[in-house]
Amino acid sequence: MKIGAVEILPVRDGTGREVATDVLSRPGVSGDEAWSCHADQVDGDGVLHLPLGGFLVRTGDRTVLVDVGVGGIDNGKYSGGGFLDSLRGYGVAPDDVTDVVFTHLHFDHVGWATRQGEVVFDNATYRVHADDWAHFVTSADAEPGAVRKLTPLESRLETFTDDVSLAPGLSTRHTPGHTPGSTVYVVSDGDERALLLGDVVHSVVELAERDWEAVFDVDPVAASAVRNALADEVADTSDLVVGAHFPDLRFGRVVTTGGHRAFRSV
DSSP: EETTTTEEEEEEEEEEEEEEEHOOOOOOOHHHHHHGGGGSSOTTTSSSEEEEEEEEETTTTTTEEEEOOOOHHEEESSEOOOOOHHHHHHOGGGGOEEEEEOOOOOOSSSSTTETEESSSSSOOOEEEEEHHHHIIIISOOOOOOHHHHHGGGGGGGESSSSSSSEEEEEEEEETTTTSOOOOOEEEEEEEEEEOOOSSOSSSHHHOOTTTTTEETSSSSSHHHHHHHHHHHHHSSOOOOOTTTSGGGGOEEEEEEEEEEEEEEEE
């Protein structure tokens, strides 16, 4: 995808698999009934397939990664391992990466940040919203797995609180709900714009269904408000959107028909 002079490329790592009715539903409605209108988004066993990886953003002299996949794990539900090979397919070696930015710090977004305690992208500056760093790493209730994975980054990590510009045409928007520091990355050039949504939206179904909730969201009420505000903002505009787990990591647009939103890939 090109946004003016800025290039965005999907970097595939692997796939996650979740029973759709277990993870996304409409409150007060049985999962099977809720998903009956979205059977095209699941396989024959009702499993939602979630691509894992991130996005490579080339802007000016910067080579930026937005999220870095799940890493080399295979636990039966989530499997990765292809991220670095995907990067090499674009002619990018780990040492070529200048910046790594995180939409949030869940395990399937930070997998290649470090390996066995060693930083993978040795020449990069790492960035994340301060609220996520506190939630996952430095608070009294920090997650032990995240602490082990992310503490080696601390000396090269920059946190932010206000919305900031990180590189030419790449800026942040704080979107708390999924996690406290959940961040959407906005890529823009002139009147062209694309939003990298992270896990503000897990499935394209959530762009159509205003009241669905995801079990992964720390604050479901806040997450729903942010998700719907963003979807309404971009609806029926030329803005492109992509979630961290959208099918094939493809961009699309939000359109409305008869007052109902839908996602259309491009």
